[in-house]
Amino acid sequence: MEFTAKAIADMLHGVVEGNPDVKVSTVAKIEEGSPGALSFLSNPKYSKYIYTTQSSVVLINNDFVLEQNVNATLIRVKDAYESFAKLLSMVSAAQERKVGIHSQSVVESSAKLGEDVYVGAMAYIGHGAKIGKNVKIYPQVYIGDNTVIGDNTVLYAGVKIYQGIAIGNSCIIHSGAVIGADGFGFAPQQDGSYQKIPQIGNVIIEDNVEVGANTTIDRATMGSTIIRKGVKLDNLIQIAHNAEIGTNTVIAAQTGVAGSTKVGENCMFGGQVGISGHITIANGVKLSAQTGVPNSIKEPNEVFIGTPAMPSRKFSRSFVVFKQLPELKRDVDEIKRLIDKG
């Protein structure tokens, strides 16, 4: 797609300075700009690039004061970064105009599809499934029997959702994510083998949740594994059976939450964090990358690190000494020698 500076200014309620007819067809960082690209300037650290950028059009804040001439056409807006993000959203929404039911998909006759649904090639929608309005189901997606998908949700290519799952409105699920596989539950037998415990619960994902590529969310043994509204899960995350992730909690890649654990609201977890089963994490808790949490955390808004997890400041103080342990040991040995002599 190609837009003139004027067209963009109109979309953003901005004011053009320079040639309103110059056209852009891509975006670029201001320091990496090229002719035909749109950039923005928001962070003062990058101000100098406004005078040298090769981009054809740059969004800048209303109150930015130029100190030299610029080559680019400028569009002045209240908040250049916000306007840029808004523009991208509009463009990417426009690009995603996928519609219609592909003839090489399979939709079972008892499934119900809302208005303006897109079902890509080789997608499968099971018996009794209910798909909301304006849902986009990319090629090779699998939706099991009786699963319900809310309005405006996007399932990218190859997402697998087992039977009986409930997914809310305006969710985004990325390729390879698996929702509703069996929880990991086995009863040990006398002979050392394990008997599978049937996993007959489900998964409930509320509105505005994003699930990253190849993330897995297991169904509950009984009851539900629950992802509350606004949760953002990165790639390759494991959410085990009967876990609950609180509203607006954000979790980075490769983290695992074990069974029946309840994570609070507005938490932030780094990558590769591990959280044990059957515990509770208070609201607003922050866990640094690779932290391992064996027990419940009851203090809200605390920052933890390490395995087993410690409050971040305590860990740092101990770790400083850990790095000096050979010297500390030498000191103690020297003192012992002195005392023995004395």
Add this chain to the structure above:
Amino acid sequence: MEFTAKAIADMLHGVVEGNPDVKVSTVAKIEEGSPGALSFLSNPKYSKYIYTTQSSVVLINNDFVLEQNVNATLIRVKDAYESFAKLLSMVSAAQERKVGIHSQSVVESSAKLGEDVYVGAMAYIGHGAKIGKNVKIYPQVYIGDNTVIGDNTVLYAGVKIYQGIAIGNSCIIHSGAVIGADGFGFAPQQDGSYQKIPQIGNVIIEDNVEVGANTTIDRATMGSTIIRKGVKLDNLIQIAHNAEIGTNTVIAAQTGVAGSTKVGENCMFGGQVGISGHITIANGVKLSAQTGVPNSIKEPNEVFIGTPAMPSRKFSRSFVVFKQLPELKRDVDEIKRLIDKG
């Protein structure tokens, strides 16, 4: 599905107390029950809920003594938990009555299918593949050339199995699992690049193995990567080329076992454990979550934790002091000052 209390009692050889005609169509924890639900009472901690539960039917042990009246219809059985699990298995087996070869699947003409096989839409079965009796192949599964699948095995939607793999009877493989991708083997070249070492071995999975969602099991360089009977693998696990996992070993999510390592029988590994290549883990070893094992563990049934792994008790004693390291250092510095003065 809907069952009367009487029908359930008949299936479980139990005895009804109360209305035998009340119907249930779902299951619930006893403390979360609702009309139309079936619950069980096994753990004495939950005994109080028998008097207040909203569930319509509750399984209880023969020897449970009521202290008040109850609203629910009771079914008395020898072991309420076991009966409940058995009932779930029967119901879920009944629900899974998927059969037939979908017209939009592709089965190469030289593949052989056993009796009562289900092949879902958009599944692919390669040249020379052999599929046992009563196998369920969900939509979008890929089975490579000459791969063999035993009787009663279930492959959920989107499982990918490369060519020449052998999978046993009564296995369950969850969505997104990849069996038989190339082992990670490269020969360093003079110029700093790497030459791929062809991976021409295979994977052997024995009977009664469960493989979790998005878990990967690589083919051997030569010979076989082997998963022994009764092994249970959770989600997002990595089993590298030429590894062997012993009978009835259970491994939690996101654990990795590197190449050519041999894990014993009846081991239990927590989540996010890492095990180096070319080592041996004795039978019955337990590894806590996030443990990193660089060397062989020869003592059977020991519990390890930490990176590098230490016996659990030793680690705990050291970790207690780690948390006090700033104070310890202060003490030593103080002693040094005293001695210098003295």
Add this chain to the structure above:
Amino acid sequence: MEFTAKAIADMLHGVVEGNPDVKVSTVAKIEEGSPGALSFLSNPKYSKYIYTTQSSVVLINNDFVLEQNVNATLIRVKDAYESFAKLLSMVSAAQERKVGIHSQSVVESSAKLGEDVYVGAMAYIGHGAKIGKNVKIYPQVYIGDNTVIGDNTVLYAGVKIYQGIAIGNSCIIHSGAVIGADGFGFAPQQDGSYQKIPQIGNVIIEDNVEVGANTTIDRATMGSTIIRKGVKLDNLIQIAHNAEIGTNTVIAAQTGVAGSTKVGENCMFGGQVGISGHITIANGVKLSAQTGVPNSIKEPNEVFIGTPAMPSRKFSRSFVVFKQLPELKRDVDEIKRLIDKG
């Protein structure tokens, strides 16, 4: 396939000792050989097996001196290991003669396919995609709109590549890998919720890259996530938005590289390593398994371990004392008691 010793010797420019007409149809380690198998002897540690192997044909080095009679037919070559690898490559290339466009695939009319392309059943190739010569696209692969794939690249079953991605020549991408899902970027809002930042960049994968099963490489927010030529990624790895992995760097399974981090050339990372965002790793750095790197590493070719990462030797010296911490603490307490008394 079946080959005579003579045919193999011809392919490898080797010299037969023994029966040139003996046939082999498989390969085996020399110590596990069986009639009909081909083995090689390269490592002197295994020399003794040449006298007892059951394999029918063995490749050995020109300069190997026999001390006894052997049963196997020998083929003498300059470098037995290299010849063996070369032979396997030739055979596996011959086996992979997949060709043609399957009638149950979907190739959009504006996509362009090079010569000798294989497109398997239920694969999808989007609008404006460009596929190079001799590319192999296995069943159930998804290639998004306007994505470009170089010559001789192999995409195994179920690979998912989003729109607008560029993949080089002679790459191998294993099943379940997801290339180009949205980077994990959200702007916090006043009410505690998060607003998605559109991810409009792409992924560039250069030539000769191998990507393991279920690995995820996210698209850039703007600009590109870049995997330089010759990089080898194992299974279940996470490469976040705007990261760059340098030429010939090798990364083991379950490692994660966070957003905007730049990894140098010729690095080697063990499994389950975690690398923070917005940092730089120098060329040739080696990271042991499970290492966590919070800050840039500027010294090339150094070896690091631990979380937070330390130079390997420093860590080892500290860890030795960590294991003795209970005794060290006892010593210090004893000294304190002595001093207090004194």
